[in-house]
Amino acid sequence: MHKRGFVFIIEAMLALAFFTLFIITSNHYAPQTLAELALIQQEDDLLRVWSAAPSNSAAMQTDTTTLFGDNVTLMVDSQILLQGKTSEHCTSTTGTIVGQDLVEQKVIITVCT
């Protein structure tokens, strides 16, 4: 009678210990954030502003650096104007700007965090 009680306590304790261990180890919570959306909006801003106010390469570089610092890669017509660092977490926006002279410029902005 006494032995059966002891076995039960050990079993219950082990089960609880495993359950707690499971909860602790499985609790990898990835916080939700809108940081990526904010970056995409800013990349879109650059394309819209350059579309409304035609800019040369130097101005494009200045604008991009003003907004993103050194973490940005800017490519215009396959030519890399700015080369920033790369990482696993990058967002990229591609757009085509048509100037008043109807010349197309393909712009790719990639921001890594």
Next chain:
Amino acid sequence: MRGALFSFEALIAGTLILLILFLFMQTITKSYLERKENVEHFYLEEKTLMVADALVKNYNKINPLLGACSVDPATKRVKSNQLSGSLLSQAQPFALKEFFVKQLNWGMLPGQTNILSTRDSNNCIAAKRFVLIDGIKSTVTVVGCLTDA
């Protein structure tokens, strides 16, 4: 003798169970607090980005904070990302349940600031957008805050 043994075993088992329960409760509490903080931060991020996006995409005569774009009279269309400096100066305070806009900054340094609320808050974030203000390239920054509990 048997009674003493039983008490000793029960004591050890009880202590361990209490320890396990403590760890369990601590994990649950920590997880709850993390999620609660994230929900609050997400709410703040969402509202601040929403106000900043409205500012650079709309025209709102009543409160230019929610739309300060210029309008093309010929096409009767809002010019996205092309703001009017005079409208920015007329921005009015804006608040939702636990959220308020503290200030609006625009122009390259030193720039201009429109303080929309004097309330203090320890939980604020800024949303920066790139725009044309009266035809000049510039940035506009919306500072959104949560009311302190």
